[in-house]
Amino acid sequence: MTPLLLSRFAAPVGTILLVHDDAHVLRALDFGDYEDRMHRLLRLHYGPFTLADAPAPHRTTQALQRYFEGDFGALAAIPVETGGTAFQRSVWAALRTIPAGHTATYGALARQLGSPGASRAVGLANGANPVAIVVPCHRVIGANGALTGFGGGLPRKQWLLEHEGAQARFF
Structure with a gap:
Protein backbone atom coordinates (compact mmCIF):
# COMPACT_ATOMS: atom_id res chain seq x y z
CA MET A 1 0.00 0.00 0.00
CA THR A 2 1.17 3.47 -0.83
CA PRO A 3 1.15 5.67 2.29
CA LEU A 4 -0.06 9.21 1.53
CA LEU A 5 -0.83 12.23 3.69
CA LEU A 6 -3.83 14.56 3.41
CA SER A 7 -4.11 18.18 4.40
CA ARG A 8 -6.57 20.96 3.66
CA PHE A 9 -5.95 24.50 2.46
CA ALA A 10 -8.52 27.31 2.56
CA ALA A 11 -8.53 29.11 -0.79
CA PRO A 12 -10.74 31.66 -2.55
CA VAL A 13 -12.09 28.79 -4.72
CA GLY A 14 -13.04 26.67 -1.71
CA THR A 15 -11.26 24.09 0.39
CA ILE A 16 -8.34 22.50 -1.43
CA LEU A 17 -7.29 18.94 -0.59
CA LEU A 18 -3.53 18.38 -0.71
CA VAL A 19 -2.18 14.85 -0.91
CA HIS A 20 1.54 14.49 -0.43
CA ASP A 21 4.07 11.88 0.55
CA ASP A 22 6.39 11.94 3.55
CA ALA A 23 9.02 13.77 1.44
CA HIS A 24 6.51 16.65 0.97
CA VAL A 25 6.06 15.93 -2.74
CA LEU A 26 2.58 16.80 -3.97
CA ARG A 27 0.76 13.74 -5.34
CA ALA A 28 -2.75 15.18 -5.74
CA LEU A 29 -4.62 18.45 -5.40
CA ASP A 30 -8.37 18.50 -5.61
CA PHE A 31 -11.30 20.38 -4.15
CA GLY A 32 -13.17 19.54 -0.95
CA ASP A 33 -16.45 19.06 -2.79
CA TYR A 34 -14.77 16.56 -5.15
CA GLU A 35 -13.12 14.31 -2.55
CA ASP A 36 -14.68 11.15 -4.01
CA ARG A 37 -13.15 11.98 -7.41
CA MET A 38 -9.76 12.49 -5.75
CA HIS A 39 -9.95 9.06 -4.10
CA ARG A 40 -10.87 7.47 -7.44
CA LEU A 41 -7.88 9.12 -9.16
CA LEU A 42 -5.55 8.10 -6.35
CA ARG A 43 -6.65 4.46 -6.73
CA LEU A 44 -6.12 4.65 -10.50
CA HIS A 45 -2.65 6.13 -10.16
CA TYR A 46 -1.33 4.35 -7.07
CA GLY A 47 -3.47 1.27 -6.54
CA PRO A 48 -4.11 0.53 -2.87
CA PHE A 49 -3.17 3.48 -0.67
CA THR A 50 -3.58 4.75 2.85
CA LEU A 51 -4.43 8.36 3.59
CA ALA A 52 -3.64 9.93 6.96
CA ASP A 53 -4.28 13.51 8.05
CA ALA A 54 -1.12 15.58 8.37
CA PRO A 55 -0.06 19.21 8.32
CA ALA A 56 0.42 20.61 4.83
CA PRO A 57 4.00 21.12 3.67
CA HIS A 58 4.92 24.76 4.24
CA ARG A 59 6.49 25.13 0.79
CA THR A 60 3.25 23.98 -0.84
CA THR A 61 0.92 26.19 1.19
CA GLN A 62 3.21 29.19 0.82
CA ALA A 63 3.32 28.76 -2.97
CA LEU A 64 -0.47 28.35 -3.16
CA GLN A 65 -0.97 31.45 -1.00
CA ARG A 66 1.31 33.44 -3.30
CA TYR A 67 -0.52 32.10 -6.37
CA PHE A 68 -3.88 33.26 -5.00
CA GLU A 69 -2.29 36.65 -4.23
CA GLY A 70 -1.30 36.96 -7.90
CA ASP A 71 2.22 35.49 -8.05
CA PHE A 72 1.44 32.86 -10.69
CA GLY A 73 5.03 31.69 -11.00
CA ALA A 74 5.00 30.54 -7.37
CA LEU A 75 3.45 27.20 -8.35
CA ALA A 76 6.67 26.16 -10.11
CA ALA A 77 8.28 25.74 -6.68
CA ILE A 78 5.92 22.92 -5.72
CA PRO A 79 7.47 19.50 -6.29
CA VAL A 80 4.99 17.18 -8.01
CA GLU A 81 5.12 13.47 -8.71
CA THR A 82 2.23 11.50 -10.11
CA GLY A 83 1.34 8.02 -11.15
CA GLY A 84 -0.26 7.54 -14.54
CA THR A 85 0.95 6.27 -17.89
CA ALA A 86 3.94 7.71 -19.71
CA PHE A 87 1.56 9.47 -22.13
CA GLN A 88 -0.47 10.99 -19.28
CA ARG A 89 2.67 12.23 -17.56
CA SER A 90 3.84 13.80 -20.85
CA VAL A 91 0.50 15.63 -21.15
CA TRP A 92 0.74 16.81 -17.55
CA ALA A 93 4.30 18.04 -18.13
CA ALA A 94 3.08 19.93 -21.21
CA LEU A 95 0.32 21.54 -19.14
CA ARG A 96 2.95 23.04 -16.86
CA THR A 97 4.43 24.87 -19.86
CA ILE A 98 1.21 26.85 -20.49
CA PRO A 99 1.86 30.26 -18.90
CA ALA A 100 -0.68 31.80 -16.55
CA GLY A 101 -2.99 34.10 -18.47
CA HIS A 102 -2.83 31.89 -21.55
CA THR A 103 -4.89 28.97 -22.72
CA ALA A 104 -4.29 26.08 -25.10
CA THR A 105 -6.54 23.67 -26.92
CA TYR A 106 -6.40 19.89 -26.78
CA GLY A 107 -5.29 19.88 -30.41
CA ALA A 108 -2.46 22.33 -29.75
CA LEU A 109 -1.21 20.16 -26.87
CA ALA A 110 -1.41 17.06 -29.07
CA ARG A 111 0.69 18.81 -31.74
CA GLN A 112 3.16 19.99 -29.09
CA LEU A 113 3.58 16.36 -28.01
CA GLY A 114 4.21 15.25 -31.60
CA SER A 115 0.87 13.43 -31.86
CA PRO A 116 -1.39 15.76 -33.87
CA GLY A 117 -4.18 13.19 -34.09
CA ALA A 118 -4.30 12.57 -30.34
CA SER A 119 -6.44 15.48 -29.17
CA ARG A 120 -9.03 13.11 -27.67
CA ALA A 121 -6.31 11.18 -25.80
CA VAL A 122 -4.90 14.50 -24.57
CA GLY A 123 -8.38 15.39 -23.33
CA LEU A 124 -8.67 12.11 -21.45
CA ALA A 125 -5.23 12.58 -19.89
CA ASN A 126 -6.14 16.15 -18.99
CA GLY A 127 -9.28 14.88 -17.25
CA ALA A 128 -7.27 12.32 -15.28
CA ASN A 129 -4.83 14.95 -13.95
CA PRO A 130 -4.64 14.38 -10.19
CA VAL A 131 -2.92 17.72 -9.43
CA ALA A 132 -5.29 20.55 -10.37
CA ILE A 133 -4.08 24.16 -10.41
CA VAL A 134 -0.37 23.24 -10.03
CA PHE A 150 -12.99 20.67 -15.43
CA GLY A 151 -12.87 18.27 -12.50
CA GLY A 152 -13.55 21.15 -10.10
CA GLY A 153 -16.54 22.44 -12.09
CA LEU A 154 -16.77 25.06 -14.82
CA PRO A 155 -17.44 28.02 -12.46
CA ARG A 156 -14.18 27.24 -10.65
CA LYS A 157 -12.34 26.91 -13.98
CA GLN A 158 -13.70 30.27 -15.08
CA TRP A 159 -12.64 31.83 -11.77
CA LEU A 160 -9.09 30.47 -12.11
CA LEU A 161 -8.76 31.71 -15.70
CA GLU A 162 -10.11 35.15 -14.81
CA HIS A 163 -7.80 35.27 -11.78
CA GLU A 164 -4.86 34.61 -14.11
CA GLY A 165 -6.10 37.19 -16.64
CA ALA A 166 -6.78 34.72 -19.48
CA GLN A 167 -8.69 36.10 -22.43
CA ALA A 168 -10.86 33.08 -23.27
CA ARG A 169 -14.50 33.19 -24.25
CA PHE A 170 -16.64 31.88 -21.44
CA PHE A 171 -19.90 30.25 -22.55
Whole structure:
Protein backbone atom coordinates (compact mmCIF):
# COMPACT_ATOMS: atom_id res chain seq x y z
CA MET A 1 0.00 0.00 0.00
CA THR A 2 1.17 3.47 -0.83
CA PRO A 3 1.15 5.67 2.29
CA LEU A 4 -0.06 9.21 1.53
CA LEU A 5 -0.83 12.23 3.69
CA LEU A 6 -3.83 14.56 3.41
CA SER A 7 -4.11 18.18 4.40
CA ARG A 8 -6.57 20.96 3.66
CA PHE A 9 -5.95 24.50 2.46
CA ALA A 10 -8.52 27.31 2.56
CA ALA A 11 -8.53 29.11 -0.79
CA PRO A 12 -10.74 31.66 -2.55
CA VAL A 13 -12.09 28.79 -4.72
CA GLY A 14 -13.04 26.67 -1.71
CA THR A 15 -11.26 24.09 0.39
CA ILE A 16 -8.34 22.50 -1.43
CA LEU A 17 -7.29 18.94 -0.59
CA LEU A 18 -3.53 18.38 -0.71
CA VAL A 19 -2.18 14.85 -0.91
CA HIS A 20 1.54 14.49 -0.43
CA ASP A 21 4.07 11.88 0.55
CA ASP A 22 6.39 11.94 3.55
CA ALA A 23 9.02 13.77 1.44
CA HIS A 24 6.51 16.65 0.97
CA VAL A 25 6.06 15.93 -2.74
CA LEU A 26 2.58 16.80 -3.97
CA ARG A 27 0.76 13.74 -5.34
CA ALA A 28 -2.75 15.18 -5.74
CA LEU A 29 -4.62 18.45 -5.40
CA ASP A 30 -8.37 18.50 -5.61
CA PHE A 31 -11.30 20.38 -4.15
CA GLY A 32 -13.17 19.54 -0.95
CA ASP A 33 -16.45 19.06 -2.79
CA TYR A 34 -14.77 16.56 -5.15
CA GLU A 35 -13.12 14.31 -2.55
CA ASP A 36 -14.68 11.15 -4.01
CA ARG A 37 -13.15 11.98 -7.41
CA MET A 38 -9.76 12.49 -5.75
CA HIS A 39 -9.95 9.06 -4.10
CA ARG A 40 -10.87 7.47 -7.44
CA LEU A 41 -7.88 9.12 -9.16
CA LEU A 42 -5.55 8.10 -6.35
CA ARG A 43 -6.65 4.46 -6.73
CA LEU A 44 -6.12 4.65 -10.50
CA HIS A 45 -2.65 6.13 -10.16
CA TYR A 46 -1.33 4.35 -7.07
CA GLY A 47 -3.47 1.27 -6.54
CA PRO A 48 -4.11 0.53 -2.87
CA PHE A 49 -3.17 3.48 -0.67
CA THR A 50 -3.58 4.75 2.85
CA LEU A 51 -4.43 8.36 3.59
CA ALA A 52 -3.64 9.93 6.96
CA ASP A 53 -4.28 13.51 8.05
CA ALA A 54 -1.12 15.58 8.37
CA PRO A 55 -0.06 19.21 8.32
CA ALA A 56 0.42 20.61 4.83
CA PRO A 57 4.00 21.12 3.67
CA HIS A 58 4.92 24.76 4.24
CA ARG A 59 6.49 25.13 0.79
CA THR A 60 3.25 23.98 -0.84
CA THR A 61 0.92 26.19 1.19
CA GLN A 62 3.21 29.19 0.82
CA ALA A 63 3.32 28.76 -2.97
CA LEU A 64 -0.47 28.35 -3.16
CA GLN A 65 -0.97 31.45 -1.00
CA ARG A 66 1.31 33.44 -3.30
CA TYR A 67 -0.52 32.10 -6.37
CA PHE A 68 -3.88 33.26 -5.00
CA GLU A 69 -2.29 36.65 -4.23
CA GLY A 70 -1.30 36.96 -7.90
CA ASP A 71 2.22 35.49 -8.05
CA PHE A 72 1.44 32.86 -10.69
CA GLY A 73 5.03 31.69 -11.00
CA ALA A 74 5.00 30.54 -7.37
CA LEU A 75 3.45 27.20 -8.35
CA ALA A 76 6.67 26.16 -10.11
CA ALA A 77 8.28 25.74 -6.68
CA ILE A 78 5.92 22.92 -5.72
CA PRO A 79 7.47 19.50 -6.29
CA VAL A 80 4.99 17.18 -8.01
CA GLU A 81 5.12 13.47 -8.71
CA THR A 82 2.23 11.50 -10.11
CA GLY A 83 1.34 8.02 -11.15
CA GLY A 84 -0.26 7.54 -14.54
CA THR A 85 0.95 6.27 -17.89
CA ALA A 86 3.94 7.71 -19.71
CA PHE A 87 1.56 9.47 -22.13
CA GLN A 88 -0.47 10.99 -19.28
CA ARG A 89 2.67 12.23 -17.56
CA SER A 90 3.84 13.80 -20.85
CA VAL A 91 0.50 15.63 -21.15
CA TRP A 92 0.74 16.81 -17.55
CA ALA A 93 4.30 18.04 -18.13
CA ALA A 94 3.08 19.93 -21.21
CA LEU A 95 0.32 21.54 -19.14
CA ARG A 96 2.95 23.04 -16.86
CA THR A 97 4.43 24.87 -19.86
CA ILE A 98 1.21 26.85 -20.49
CA PRO A 99 1.86 30.26 -18.90
CA ALA A 100 -0.68 31.80 -16.55
CA GLY A 101 -2.99 34.10 -18.47
CA HIS A 102 -2.83 31.89 -21.55
CA THR A 103 -4.89 28.97 -22.72
CA ALA A 104 -4.29 26.08 -25.10
CA THR A 105 -6.54 23.67 -26.92
CA TYR A 106 -6.40 19.89 -26.78
CA GLY A 107 -5.29 19.88 -30.41
CA ALA A 108 -2.46 22.33 -29.75
CA LEU A 109 -1.21 20.16 -26.87
CA ALA A 110 -1.41 17.06 -29.07
CA ARG A 111 0.69 18.81 -31.74
CA GLN A 112 3.16 19.99 -29.09
CA LEU A 113 3.58 16.36 -28.01
CA GLY A 114 4.21 15.25 -31.60
CA SER A 115 0.87 13.43 -31.86
CA PRO A 116 -1.39 15.76 -33.87
CA GLY A 117 -4.18 13.19 -34.09
CA ALA A 118 -4.30 12.57 -30.34
CA SER A 119 -6.44 15.48 -29.17
CA ARG A 120 -9.03 13.11 -27.67
CA ALA A 121 -6.31 11.18 -25.80
CA VAL A 122 -4.90 14.50 -24.57
CA GLY A 123 -8.38 15.39 -23.33
CA LEU A 124 -8.67 12.11 -21.45
CA ALA A 125 -5.23 12.58 -19.89
CA ASN A 126 -6.14 16.15 -18.99
CA GLY A 127 -9.28 14.88 -17.25
CA ALA A 128 -7.27 12.32 -15.28
CA ASN A 129 -4.83 14.95 -13.95
CA PRO A 130 -4.64 14.38 -10.19
CA VAL A 131 -2.92 17.72 -9.43
CA ALA A 132 -5.29 20.55 -10.37
CA ILE A 133 -4.08 24.16 -10.41
CA VAL A 134 -0.37 23.24 -10.03
CA VAL A 135 -0.61 21.12 -13.18
CA PRO A 136 -2.91 23.68 -14.83
CA CYS A 137 -5.49 21.59 -16.65
CA HIS A 138 -7.86 24.55 -16.21
CA ARG A 139 -5.88 26.37 -18.94
CA VAL A 140 -7.10 23.96 -21.63
CA ILE A 141 -10.16 25.09 -23.58
CA GLY A 142 -12.15 23.85 -26.54
CA ALA A 143 -11.05 24.47 -30.12
CA ASN A 144 -13.78 27.12 -30.43
CA GLY A 145 -12.48 28.99 -27.38
CA ALA A 146 -15.24 27.78 -25.07
CA LEU A 147 -14.71 26.38 -21.61
CA THR A 148 -14.74 22.61 -21.52
CA GLY A 149 -14.97 20.19 -18.61
CA PHE A 150 -12.99 20.67 -15.43
CA GLY A 151 -12.87 18.27 -12.50
CA GLY A 152 -13.55 21.15 -10.10
CA GLY A 153 -16.54 22.44 -12.09
CA LEU A 154 -16.77 25.06 -14.82
CA PRO A 155 -17.44 28.02 -12.46
CA ARG A 156 -14.18 27.24 -10.65
CA LYS A 157 -12.34 26.91 -13.98
CA GLN A 158 -13.70 30.27 -15.08
CA TRP A 159 -12.64 31.83 -11.77
CA LEU A 160 -9.09 30.47 -12.11
CA LEU A 161 -8.76 31.71 -15.70
CA GLU A 162 -10.11 35.15 -14.81
CA HIS A 163 -7.80 35.27 -11.78
CA GLU A 164 -4.86 34.61 -14.11
CA GLY A 165 -6.10 37.19 -16.64
CA ALA A 166 -6.78 34.72 -19.48
CA GLN A 167 -8.69 36.10 -22.43
CA ALA A 168 -10.86 33.08 -23.27
CA ARG A 169 -14.50 33.19 -24.25
CA PHE A 170 -16.64 31.88 -21.44
CA PHE A 171 -19.90 30.25 -22.55
